[in-house]
Amino acid sequence: MQARYRYRFYPTDQQKQALAKTFGCTRYVWNEALAHCQAVGKYVGYNALSKRLTGLKQSLEWLKEVSSVALQQSLRQLDQAYRRFFEKKGGFPQFKKKQSKQSDAFSVEGKCVYLAKIGNIKPIWSRALPSQPSSVTVIKDCAGRYFVSFVVEVSPSKLPAQSPSIGVDLGVKTFATTSDGAQYHSPNSGPLYRRITQLQKQLARRVKGSKRWERTRLRIAKLHARIADRRLDFLHKLSTKLTCENQVVCLEDLNVSGMLKNRKLSKAISRQGWGMFRSLCEAKGDKHGREVRVINRWEATSQYCSQCGWHWGKLDLATRVVVCDGCGAVHDRDENASRNVEQVGMGRRPTLKRTWRLCKPGLSAAVDEASRIPCLVATQRCRD
Ligand SMILES: [Zn+2]
Structure with missing residues (x-):
């Protein structure tokens, strides 16, 4: 390959x-x-x-x-x-x-x-x-x-996986929560973004095309490049870890462009790099001989209990911890969702729609x- x-x-x-x-x-x-x-x-x-x-x-x-x-x-x-x-x-x-x-x-x-x-x-x-x-x-x-x-x-490397499957829930606050309970936070680029905002104001005051304008433009570009490098490094490391350790990686098919219409969240979402994460997982799954499954975007993974299948319905985004009415278990919202993603991906959930498809990676060279x-x-x- x-x-x-x-x-x-x-x-x-x-x-x-x-x-x-x-x-x-x-x-x-x-x-x-x-x-x-x-x-x-x-x-x-x-x-x-x-x-x-x-x-x-x-x-x-x-x-x-x-x-x-x-x-x-x-x-x-x-x-x-x-x-x-x-x-x-x-x-x-x-x-x-x-x-x-x-x-x-x-x-x-x-x-x-x-x-x-x-x-x-x-x-x-x-x-x-x-x-x-x-x-x-x-x-x-x-x-x-x-x-x-x-x-x-x-x-392609053919190392045996340590675990048969894992589900991944992608989020805004925590980049990824996996079904084994681990949380992964993306690098905090807040200070860099604040510096960019300052410089952009400066850029607006400069005469377009002048030497000072060019200098400020270059400084902004360098900051953007640094943020992109840091994020890409993080995504590379996480996708390598997940695909090396697990035979099947289950991801959600996120409707990113739809979510970007939510104005309050759009900035945070566009900075996450979910799409890039998925393509990296797909390419690396190919490289290590692993399967990457993407489950249907209409699968309501946050509305069910991952232990007993109880349906509690839509949750407000602010609700982080859920107590199941059916079995009394206390779930972390994201962890519960990632377990559901795994179960749907592995076909262990007859109550849900059980829809997933195997991902065909594009040109991995890209x-x-x-x-x-x-x-x-x-x-x-x-x-x-
Ligand atoms: Zn339950």
Whole structure:
């Protein structure tokens, strides 16, 4: 199976310029091709666009200054975007703006990575690559950090699980409560958010596009990147723990977009990263040979007693502890819900609707992607 390995690197000023140029050219090629298709009124196909690119290069000298493979790749990505749209898997391809672009070409030699027309870069090898990479992507996030991301082949691990199943209840106050009674809190980023609010006021007072404005923008972007890094780290650790230790992980299918309509909760919910947690669990379940089951969102897991099945009905969000009228047991609200999630997922609950489905993970290689941060992304086939 495929996985992504990402490493940070620090380009020289010269390389930064060359990278910026490549990012700019690939963006131009993408936008130009998209505009052409829109003008014609249909998608003309990769081959026709590729021929057009050859023509463009004759008239636009500056397109020749960057790696031609990167430009081809940009068209290939547009081709994929159109395909996804035709297969109803994605929206219509969008024009690329300056803050969100792509580029570049490579080969790995010892500790260096050679990028065509950029030169050698030295990534910080925080861990060894498990195999020869099949493609590389150069990413620049809006906090100004550079990364190379390799797609590598990894063999799935087959460690035996310690426990047969676990249910997970996701919440706002406590990120996750599991059916074995453990609680997991996401990192507290409150102070960082308060600092962002201050800086955003400052940004509003600056002249847009000025040096001071840019400086403040970068500071805000760095804080956002830090929050995202911390959250992603937490989600990675938790999903690894749950999928390694349990054979079956049962999750709830949360109606996140519906919940975001609740104005009082929307901020807190959008900061949680439930969707990311689920995709991480699915990818890791695949990697470790575990099952991830997602139960129906209409399953009322907080309305039943997990011991006797007594139905006490809807609870107010403020109610944290429930005493069961049926058997007298005292339940923590979230823990009770997570037990119900587990029982529904394992099919042990005839009283409930017993609905769950097995999750088919998407491309697990995409899991690592910093999709929330506007990126400069580049994909390139390995030369050998
Ligand atoms: Zn009960």
